[in-house]
Amino acid sequence: MTLLRIQNLHKIYKNGTHALKGVSFEVEEGEFLVIIGLSGSGKSTLLRCVNRLIEPTTGTIEFLGKDITHIKGEELRSVKKQIGMVFQQxxxxxxxxxxxxxxxxxxxxxxxxxxxxxxxxxxxxxxxxxxxxxxxxxxxxxxxxxxxxxxxxxxxxxxxxxxxxPKLLLADEPVASLDPATSNSVMQYFEKINKELGTTVVCNLHFLSLVRRYATRVIALKAGEIVYQGNPLEIDEDWFKTIYGDEAEEVEIR
Amino acid sequence: MIKEPGLDARPKKIIADNKKREQKFNFCKAVLLDIFLVFYSLIVIQRAIYYKFILDIRDIPFAWSQIWIVLFISIIIGSLWAFTKTSLSCNLFGVAKDCKTTKLTTEIFGWVLFDITFIAGWIVTKISIVDLFSKDGIEGAQRIFGALFQPEMSIFDDVVFATIETIYLALIATLISIPFTLIISFFTARNLMKDNKISFAIYYILRIVLNFVRSIEPVIWAIIFSVWVGIGPYAGMIALLVHSIASNAKLYSEAIEGIEDGPVEAITATGANKIQVVWYGVVPQIILPFLSFTIYRWDINVRMATVIGLVGGGGIGTMLMQYQGLAKWHEVGLIVLVIAFVVWVMDYISAKIREAIY
Incomplete structure (x- = not known):
């Protein structure tokens, strides 16, 4: 069943930054979806649009088959209640x-x-x-x-x-301020929640080694647009350069 | 599997529109500022420098017709000025294109404005080295200073009791101000009130009222309340109370505006309502700064209470005014010493408490 459907989502901040440029994707129930991309590629903005901490400019967000893009007040709070969120800090x-x-x-x-x-x-x-x-x-x-x-x-x-x-658990770079060993153990708890409780997880991550290990599907954002969607194990050298730029080199953390 | 980046036209148009609107708005502001700057310079040059200094007229003639003429001239010059490359305000508001002429003229006009203001200020203040070193003046100062350093100890008991009255007066004013300040400060914190139009209007109106109340000195409040409730400590207390509420509400609300957004965001994300978000996300972060500000306010209030006493607010200040009116400088000397001692002690204690809190 489709838990979350996002269509042609744009976000323009007041200062003119065009953070999301027409992002569309779906999240199936029980998935462990990881979003990767450089800092400033719009990952955090995307997550915050899903539970409406940020108001999207145009586009639609459907949660459990219901359009939640413009709901307000009590209705919005009841949606927020069903979406958990974990932050970097x-x-x-x-x-x-x-x-x-x-x-x-x-x-x-x-x-x-x-x-x-x-x-x-x-x-x-x-x-x-x-x-x-x-x-x-x-x-x-x-x-x-x-x-x-x-x-x-x-x-x-x-x-x-x-x-x-929560039906859906959002995680905005949950391990970005932790050391590698702790990162892994925290990610294991996300995996446990995903597998044992069946909670759908959408997570922003930086390290590809973690992505390959935990994600069931990957979306890559670059400058507010989706440039890759699919299996985490299929991200090879070429894709890596497309996502992170030609200068980038993969660092392995263990 | 790549998705073609489908950029629709709308977002781009929104960006362009926003930019255009901002440019227009900034240009309007620049024109107004240019008019004001011309008006200001003309008025200052005419009244302070020409009449007062060059013609040396004591009572400067005042006529609205003159002001209107100057205003009319400055509207014309100012609005024309804004369209040239030399405009100061266009540069300030970022409307002007980056070029050498603009940079140079900004510097020149900036200096001209500063110089006009400084010269006018010098003339208005009537600065005079001669007065400071005149023989009579120095003798008078010697007399008073001599008396102040030989305090009259026979009134010591009375002075101590009046001082205690002052301290209590300040304490009560501070304590009573706390609940009012607490409530008001939440409504004057921008980050809590900006979300919808009604709350933002409340925020704005409250801010204006508080600024107004705060801009009136406690001494003036004391005069008002000594007419209202009669001369004495009670009037002084209300005056301090009013001022404490207005000043602390600003400090408190700034503390609220300076909190970490993270916990607030996290609690909002759980679906909690506004009051719950404030209680769990904001309040734990501001308790200590609030406590610290309040103790500091007590300290300030003790100092102000002495000044307020001068206009009939009771306590040590009233006593000081009475002896000063009778020109009994030795008694005044004792009172000044006691005030200095109390202020020093309060300052020390409140600093220590505030250090201990953090």
């Missing part, structure tokens, strides 16, 4: 505990007053702990979020998005 609330950071993932389905006075039902705490178990850091539940290492913080961020029971 983790974006946790630094001064709060890991557990309350995870619970934040559920705010959308809570009453405003209840969430302000933190009157959460016990079941939410149990679920939050379960999400932390999924990413393997349940023992850090009561620690302040900013005392964790980068890799641990990213796992908390993943747990936060799991709290939404």
């Amino acid at each position: 983790f974006n946790l609330i630094k001064r709060r505990s890991v557990l309350s950071n995870v619970i934040v993932g559920r705010l959308g389905s809570m009453k405003t007053l209840d969430s302000i006075f933190e009157r959460f039902p016990d079941s939410i705490y149990d679920e939050a702990k379960k999400c932390l178990e999924t990413v393997g850091i349940e023992e850090k539940a009561d620690v302040r979020a900013d005392s964790l290492s980068g890799g641990q913080q990213q796992r908390v961020a993943i747990a936060r998005s799991l709290m939404q029971n």
Whole structure:
């Protein structure tokens, strides 16, 4: 089943930057789609258009067969609830505990007053702990979020998005600020979520070695346009040069 | 499998239109600024330099007809000026094409404007070296300084009590200002209010009101409130309260504008509503700066409370004014010393607390 269908999407920022120039693709349920491309090629803009953190200029976005390009208010929030997102900079609330950071993932389905006075039902705490178990850091539940290492913080961020029971999980360069070893372990959690929970993952990545290992399909963006679409294992030297420019050389990280 | 890049015409047109509109808007701004610059120079040259300095007239004649004539002349010159390569404003707003003439004339006219302003300022201030070193003046200064450094200790008790009154007055003004400031600051933070037109209008109006309130000095508020609620500490407290709210709301809202966007974005992405986003994404990031600003405001308020006392706001300032009115300089000396001591201590304490917080 097609989960996400994007057609002829354009994004022009106020300063005149034409970040997306007519991008069209589809995402099937259960896929692990990876988007690659140079910095500034429009990867982040594309992801942020999908869950409408950024307003697209023209084009359509369909999620679960429904046009969500111009929905607003309550309707938009209910779509956002079904789409989890993980960021490069983790974006946790630094001064709060890991557990309350995870619970934040559920705010959308809570009453405003209840969430302000933190009157959460016990079941939410149990679920939050379960999400932390999924990413393997349940023992850090009561620690302040900013005392964790980068890799641990990213796992908390993943747990936060799991709290939404998302149909689609977006990840904007989730391992770009982590070291190679940690990168791999964080990517394994994405794989686990994709395989065991059946969540569709759309992920921006930089390293081709990670792409070949985890992606089921690849889209390459160059200057806001799709230049490659297909199997990650078929990206050879020539394609690599097309995507990253003639000067580029592939670096292997292990 | 390559997709042909299908660029449709619309996005390109949007970009071109945006650029054209911006150019036009900037040119309009440039014309207005050019008119203003010409008007300003003509008025300053005529009134400050010609009348006051060259003709040395004490009471400068004022006539609207004259102003209108100058305005009319400057509208003509200014708008013509904007169409030439030498225009200062066209360069400022980026309308002018990059060429040597524009660069040179910008420099020249910039200097001319600065010089006119400086000369006029010198004339208006009536700067005079002679007055500073006149014999009578220096003798008077010696008399007062001598008295200030021999403080009269018999009124020490009264001075201490008046000082304590001042400190409490400042404290209460600061405490009461906190809840008001908190609420207002969220509505005057650009990043929270820019999303829709109604909230942006609220933001804009609140900003204007706060700027207005802040631009009126606490001393003037104290005069207003001493008429309203009667002379005394209460009037002083309200004056400080009003000023604290207006000033701190600006600082608070700037703290809100300076937060990390990441957590806000992340929480928005989970489908949380606006209030939840603010409570979980914004509030944890601003608690410490808020606390620090508030303590600093108490410190400022103690200093201001002494000044406010001069116009009937109670406390040490009122006492200072009474003794100064009677020309009892030895008593004034004691009061000044106590004020200096208290301000120094408050400054030290508040700095220490603010350091400890971070």
